[in-house]
Amino acid sequence: MDLYEGEGKSLPQKLTLFLLETLILLVGGWILFFQSEEWSVRNVILFSLFVVVYGRMCVTIFYLLKRKMPWKEAFSIPIAFSLYYIGFSLFSLTTDVPLTLLDLIYILLFLTGSYLNTYSELQRNGWKKDPANKGKLYTEGLFRYSMHINYFGDLLWVTALALLTRSPWAMSIPVLLFCLFAFYNIPALDKYLAQKYGRQFDDYSRKTKKLIPFIY
Numbered sequence: 001m002d003l004y005e006g007e008g009k010s011l012p013q014k015l016t017l018f019l020l021e022t023l024i025l026l027v028g029g030w031i032l033f034f035q036s037e038e039w040s041v042r043n044v045i046l047f048s049l050f051v052v053v054y055g056r057m058c059v060t061i062f063y064l065l066k067r068k069m070p071w072k073e074a075f076s077i078p079i080a081f082s083l084y085y086i087g088f089s090l091f092s093l094t095t096d097v098p099l100t101l102l103d104l105i106y107i108l109l110f111l112t113g114s115y116l117n118t119y120s121e122l123q124r125n126g127w128k129k130d131p132a133n134k135g136k137l138y139t140e141g142l143f144r145y146s147m148h149i150n151y152f153g154d155l156l157w158v159t160a161l162a163l164l165t166r167s168p169w170a171m172s173i174p175v176l177l178f179c180l181f182a183f184y185n186i187p188a189l190d191k192y193l194a195q196k197y198g199r200q201f202d203d204y205s206r207k208t209k210k211l212i213p214f215i216y
Helices: 011-034 041-064 071-092 101-128 149-164 168-197 199-207
Strands: none
Touching: 011 041, 011 071, 041 071, 041 101, 041 149, 071 149, 071 168, 101 149, 149 168, 168 199
């Protein structure tokens, strides 16, 4: 699978992605703070969480990502993130529900998803730096609980943002993300890993759930 093959810095693509992500984040902030009747605490929290996502994205593309990034990916990722920064901002404008304990739970869900996504990648990155692990499939750390625990983390924090908007229509975004993972990203990545690691991957896939730990 071309997307996952080959190492390279791809600095022009990464800088393009970074600039587009920055622009989209600013548009989201403009919607939350200048298109609403007043600055609500909910909108401040939502934008703060956007900034966390943005920061983690920067760590991923400039530190964790070692493979080549095609130009198609540099433009397609910002399109996806516009659903989060801009889509959730627009959905948030449609609600005037005051903050409750539920919102605190949603924030904790967001932090859990962010942790699962970024920390799992940091664990794998550290493991791959050891020359003794060259040619081996990483199945340790948080990846013991799910073959794609990083994707599961994405699904959690996106769901949390959708819930924070208090708009039922916002849940269409995590549903779409789940379908993308289940029917495109995971099958494509599994095919690549099976070809690269052979029996290691077969053994791993037999005893480990695909996406949701202990369930699926």
